Amino acid sequence: MLTVKAYGATSATDPLVPLEIDRRDVGPNDVLIEIRYAGICHSDIHTVREEWGPITFPQVVGHEIVGVVAEIGSAVTKHAVxxxxxxxxxxxxxxxxxxxxxxxxxxxxNGNTGTYNSVDVDGTITQGGYSTHVVVNEDFVLRVPEAIPYDKAAPLLCAGITTYSPLAAWGAGPGKKVAVVGLGGLGHMAVKIA
Ligand SMILES: [Zn+2]
Ligand SMILES: [Zn+2]
Known part of the structure; x- marks a missing residue:
């Protein structure tokens, strides 16, 4: 077990506070990531405010995570330190x-395992990216190109893919017109990607 620093919610009504959480040991297929940036998604706010239903506290949210691989499991092939x-x-x-x-x-x-507030393979509740480190199965760790700075890459992990996916599914490309409803955190990303 690895004890790491994080910002988390201790109730649905109090501000996030510094706290310590445990990450599982790095298993054969796991990657330990030293987190450099975590975007703030409105889903994070909905979750900790229990606007989507009761959650387990303390809860560390954040699912737009970028960082550097600090350690890999013995069977990991896709990523290196x-x-x-x-x-x-x-x-x-x-x-x-x-x-x-x-x-x-x-x-x-069978239901995917969310980055936070989800039951993990070891039965614990997953905790997200407002933290110094996270341990993730290598298949769910993506490569970030050198050309994209960490802070610019982070929002691509949720807002970016959420808007890229429909653009790709509907064949957006040169010469096509697209309409974006709502220019918020996701909408402006959709415009840039389009
Ligand atoms: Zn999100
Ligand atoms: Zn499945």
Whole structure:
């Protein structure tokens, strides 16, 4: 077990406070990430304010995570110590259902494991990126190109993919017109990607 510093919620009504949380030991397929930036998604606020239902406290949110690989498990092949990486909204899935086998882990028939406030493989509740370190299965760790600064990369992990996905699904590209409803955190990202 690794004890790390974090900012977390201790109730639905109090401000986030500095606290310490435990991360699991780095397993054979895990990557330990030293977090450099974590974006703030409105889902983080909804979650800690219990606007989407009761949660377990203390709760550390944040699912737009970027950082550097600090340690890898013995069976890890996709990442190496020192790599620039990111983690988005999910950190695991069953890997065996039809959706997972098709590469659509977010649609896992057994429910994917969210980056925070989700039951992890070891039975603990996942804790997110407002923290110094996180341990994640290598399959849910993405490479971040050198050309993208950490702070610019972080919002791509939720706001970015959320808007990229429909643009890609509907074949947006040169010569196509797109309409974006609402120019907030996601909407402005959609305009830039389009
Ligand atoms: Zn989000
Ligand atoms: Zn699955």
């Amino acid at each position: 020192g790599d620039r990486v990111g983690v988005g909204c999910m950190v695991n899935s069953c890997g065996e259902c039809d959706e997972c086998r098709a590469g659509d882990e977010h649609l896992c028939e």
